[in-house]
Amino acid sequence: MDGWGEGRKRVASLAAAVDIPAGGLETRRRLKTCPTQNRRGFGSGQINCVTLRFPRVPARVSESLVLRTYPLKEADLVVSFFTRDQGKLRGVAKRARRPKSAFGAGLERLSHVRMAYFQSETRELVNLDSCELIQSQFGLASDYLASVALDYLAEVSDQLLPSAEPGEKFFRLLLAVLEELRNQPAAGPWCAVTYFSYWAARLSGWLPELDVCLGCGSLLDDPEAPERAYFSRGRPGLMCGHCRGAVGAEGGASELSAESRVMAREMARRPLAQVAAAGWTQPKGADLRRFLVQQIEAHVERKLITVRLLEAG
Numbered sequence: 001m002d003g004w005g006e007g008r009k010r011v012a013s014l015a016a017a018v019d020i021p022a023g024g025l026e027t028r029r030r031l032k033t034c035p036t037q038n039r040r041g042f043g044s045g046q047i048n049c050v051t052l053r054f055p056r057v058p059a060r061v062s063e064s065l066v067l068r069t070y071p072l073k074e075a076d077l078v079v080s081f082f083t084r085d086q087g088k089l090r091g092v093a094k095r096a097r098r099p100k101s102a103f104g105a106g107l108e109r110l111s112h113v114r115m116a117y118f119q120s121e122t123r124e125l126v127n128l129d130s131c132e133l134i135q136s137q138f139g140l141a142s143d144y145l146a147s148v149a150l151d152y153l154a155e156v157s158d159q160l161l162p163s164a165e166p167g168e169k170f171f172r173l174l175l176a177v178l179e180e181l182r183n184q185p186a187a188g189p190w191c192a193v194t195y196f197s198y199w200a201a202r203l204s205g206w207l208p209e210l211d212v213c214l215g216c217g218s219l220l221d222d223p224e225a226p227e228r229a230y231f232s233r234g235r236p237g238l239m240c241g242h243c244r245g246a247v248g249a250e251g252g253a254s255e256l257s258a259e260s261r262v263m264a265r266e267m268a269r270r271p272l273a274q275v276a277a278a279g280w281t282q283p284k285g286a287d288l289r290r291f292l293v294q295q296i297e298a299h300v301e302r303k304l305i306t307v308r309l310l311e312a313g
């Protein structure tokens with residue numbers, strides 16, 4: 001049997017496997033008339049579109065975290081979502097703002113979902129078909145601080161993640177941080193947020209050395225002569241007291257405490273659940289968060305709008 005006959009057979013069995021509405025018969029007829037069309041969409045790593053609503057385009061289903069949504073026209077949404085297998089993508093969710101849409105509550109920020117979508121090689125935006133909720137963050141909605149922390153995680157991820165580049169470690173980081181927020185609501189978000197900021201900067205390649213002055217190269221953590229460490233907006237990394245004096249005229253240098261530098265080393269070595277064991281309040285690690293946020297902002301070349309709300313919370 002040639003490729004065309006094979007394709008026809010597969011489409012016929014596919015059509016038989018689903019309940020095709022009256023309008024779908026036309027689609028089925030069209031599929032039978034185009035051999036090249038039938039050969040598309042059967043490649044490895046792709047599933048066939050069983051609804052036959054977009055018969056020309058292969059469909060994918062990816063485990064994803066929804067990052068942000070933006071209104072489009074009166075009923076649609078543009079969705080930025082982070083897939084486990086393809087990295088960050090953007091797509092259009094048609095009629096998502098209508099009641100009883102195919103997306104339900106799955107497009108809330110940081111919902112963990114299985115997203116079904118269609119990709120075209122010629123278009124930057126994918127077409128979202130539907131999503132199946134794996135884990136919602138709805139339980140955190142009533143906690144203002146946790147809710148703002150979610151906004152922060154989503155904003156940082158959306159800004160830092162490159163388009164269409166898989167980032168398994170970043171994906172696992174988000175899952176771990178979300179789990180911590182859900183499971184330990186009484187602990188507050190501070191440890192989770194600090195841990196996330198550290199690893200988000202590090203996995204993106206924007207975490208400088210924390211034990212070296214980037215001004216003169218001297219070791220800050222020399223056990224025989226420990227140095228105090230400072231940072232200031234617009235300067236990468238940390239600097240020693242001497243170098244801080246040299247740029248002092250530019251003003252605004254803050255200290256990164258020895259305690260916070262130890263904390264950062266802990267975060268580098270341990271999973272979040274172990275770091276989170278100690279009691280955390282907002283002041284703990286605030287200087288480290290400020291330092292990390294400045295590094296991230298310098299990289300994305302804009303201010304993170306959720307930071308002020310979070311730290312004011």
Ligand SMILES: [Zn+2]
Nearest residue numbers: 213216240243
């Ligand atoms: Zn120095």
